[in-house]
Amino acid sequence: MAQRITIDPITRLEGHGKIEIFLNDEGDVANTYFQIPELRGFERFCVGRPVEEMPLLTNRICGVCPEAHHMAAAKAVDAVYHVEVPQAGKKLRELLYSAFYCTDHTTHFYALGGPDFILGPDAPVAERNILGVIHKVGLEIGGKVIQMRKYGHTVVEIIGGRKVHPCTSIPGGLTKGITEEQRKEIEQMGRWAIEFAQFSLKAFNDIVLSNKTYLDLIVGDVYTHKTYYMGLVDANNKVNFYDGKVRVVGPDGKEYVKYAPNEYTQNIAEHVEPWTYLKFPYLKNVGWKGLVDGPDSGIYMATPLSRLNAADGMATPLAQEEYDKMFKTLGGKPVHQRLAIHWARLVELLYAAERWVELATDPEITSPDYHAIPTATPTEGVGIVEAPRGTLTHHYWTDERGVVTKVNLVVGTTNNNAPITMSIKKAADSLIKKGNVNQGLLNMVEMAFRAYDPCFGCATHSLPGQMPLEVTVRDADGNPVQVLKQYVD
Amino acid sequence: MKTLVIGLGNPILGDDGVGWRVAEEVARQTVNDPAVEVDCVSLGGLSLMERLTGAERVVLIDAIFTGTKPLGTLSHFTLDHLPDLSAGHSASAHDTSLRNALNVGRSMDIPLPDDKDVLIVAIETHHVYDFTQELSAPVAAALPQAVALVLDSLNHQ
Numbered sequence: 231m232a233q234r235i236t237i238d239p240i241t242r243l244e245g246h247g248k249i250e251i252f253l254n255d256e257g258d259v260a261n262t263y264f265q266i267p268e269l270r271g272f273e274r275f276c277v278g279r280p281v282e283e284m285p286l287l288t289n290r291i292c293g294v295c296p297e298a299h300h301m302a303a304a305k306a307v308d309a310v311y312h313v314e315v316p317q318a319g320k321k322l323r324e325l326l327y328s329a330f331y332c333t334d335h336t337t338h339f340y341a342l343g344g345p346d347f348i349l350g351p352d353a354p355v356a357e358r359n360i361l362g363v364i365h366k367v368g369l370e371i372g373g374k375v376i377q378m379r380k381y382g383h384t385v386v387e388i389i390g391g392r393k394v395h396p397c398t399s400i401p402g403g404l405t406k407g408i409t410e411e412q413r414k415e416i417e418q419m420g421r422w423a424i425e426f427a428q429f430s431l432k433a434f435n436d437i438v439l440s441n442k443t444y445l446d447l448i449v450g451d452v453y454t455h456k457t458y459y460m461g462l463v464d465a466n467n468k469v470n471f472y473d474g475k476v477r478v479v480g481p482d483g484k485e486y487v488k489y490a491p492n493e494y495t496q497n498i499a500e501h502v503e504p505w506t507y508l509k510f511p512y513l514k515n516v517g518w519k520g521l522v523d524g525p526d527s528g529i530y531m532a533t534p535l536s537r538l539n540a541a542d543g544m545a546t547p548l549a550q551e552e553y554d555k556m557f558k559t560l561g562g563k564p565v566h567q568r569l570a571i572h573w574a575r576l577v578e579l580l581y582a583a584e585r586w587v588e589l590a591t592d593p594e595i596t597s598p599d600y601h602a603i604p605t606a607t608p609t610e611g612v613g614i615v616e617a618p619r620g621t622l623t624h625h626y627w628t629d630e631r632g633v634v635t636k637v638n639l640v641v642g643t644t645n646n647n648a649p650i651t652m653s654i655k656k657a658a659d660s661l662i663k664k665g666n667v668n669q670g671l672l673n674m675v676e677m678a679f680r681a682y683d684p685c686f687g688c689a690t691h692s693l694p695g696q697m698p699l700e701v702t703v704r705d706a707d708g709n710p711v712q713v714l715k716q717y718v719d
Numbered sequence: 720m721k722t723l724v725i726g727l728g729n730p731i732l733g734d735d736g737v738g739w740r741v742a743e744e745v746a747r748q749t750v751n752d753p754a755v756e757v758d759c760v761s762l763g764g765l766s767l768m769e770r771l772t773g774a775e776r777v778v779l780i781d782a783i784f785t786g787t788k789p790l791g792t793l794s795h796f797t798l799d800h801l802p803d804l805s806a807g808h809s810a811s812a813h814d815t816s817l818r819n820a821l822n823v824g825r826s827m828d829i830p831l832p833d834d835k836d837v838l839i840v841a842i843e844t845h846h847v848y849d850f851t852q853e854l855s856a857p858v859a860a861a862l863p864q865a866v867a868l869v870l871d872s873l874n875h876q
Contacts, residue, residue: 270849271851274850275850275851287731290731296761337765341764360765360823361819361823364823373827379765379769383769394761394762394766
């Protein structure tokens, strides 16, 4: 008797991500499907608007990383207008972006990913959140998290004109620069951020790495997939969040390809499955071989861990030390274990804080030369940045007046659609045997989700605070025979 | 006592933008009232908690989906009566729930309003998957009533 299991994160408004697990006649996992709600009509919404509105419009697509959409859009618009942003403009944007990264990675580690480790994956679900972390580790940690977020938001506001939804990037640069007084304030906050990142890595070391159970969980096989890895790198092949070329390494860790943003269509194709509207991007020249890993399958991952795998190192000294330590502990490059994404995120947090200070102390950062007036006729352009959750691509086409005629976006979660589906299948494989569904399934699936941190709707919509999951085991006729629930009132 | 009125939602995602539309009208009608501050944001969880810092009394206006009420139905309740975690733009999958975030903030001695001093004005919506700046007709029709409800709450502190 074939069975169907549905894991259903019940949400409020936007529909919900949903996992379907189909069992074969033996009661073992045949297939898993991961579906997320479709938000329709974004391209239609954009067509006919002046392209310079895109950095403002696209930061309303996502409630989680508006800054990332703002930056990808800004770069795409620069490309549409064939204008080169002056160095001071680039540095200001990257400074804003570094501060945003510190806020985002901090929130993810302490509010979302960390609780599984700090409180333990078996802790009651009601405690596995940031409040539980504070109760366990102490009030001091909560104060630091709030302070880090405040500093990050403040820098975004100073350079971006507004908290969370910046509005200062225009074709050719920014609408304003910063004063020496503001620079000093930003530098001071950045120095605090470096200390905070070091504190976070120490907490991870003390609480997670020194606990054999947790370390075994990270290096275990359940979330291991030998795929390709993608990330932006600078001219020295070091991780960069704002600019550079896209580098892809193979499952063996060697460079497979490195390409400029406007060459993405020659390297990335999208596979379509009939059961989901969400596409599966893959490496075009390797090919789509189904939801499998290995060097012959074009599936790649784009996450903090991917960026560290795809680069030769970090561009700042303290982060480089942590980079070396991570790969040494986990057995060298590349690291295929998905739960190591959490560790990679903290290495990136330290890099972002160091870069913040580097840029804040750059003599050019207060230069009034932060904007170049575009003079060429607008046509078409691609902008790529690393969003915290993965490589983010914006591609716009316009008419000669700069009015949008076509839009294509490849967002972080879409990149990781195939790996997420594979992780869910592997977790399900290990926990469903002969029709018996282990109660730990929900938690294992949730931990996989948390590592990738998918943006379900990539919209300003919000989901409930704890990801509610409901698993329904169905028989061949679709009748529910077993229901598992978590976080569902 | 000063009141912070906040429209929540995504202004380009159809009926999800209703909170902004109500707040914008409330702003127009209270422009000379120093006891009222109005803002429109797309925030949840910790970020929303941070926005509420220092406020003594708050009105949150948002789209809600109960699935049990006709489109455009207006409801209001205080945060301590929030029907369940999945109501209101109070949380994010990448963050934590608003009530949890407020508790985090209070434990840090951040000045925040009590749950009972956070009034939620909610408008039942269904059409929130399509990018558009237009509201559906039943939700648009609820605007005057929603604005009146918010203004009324400001007058009965």
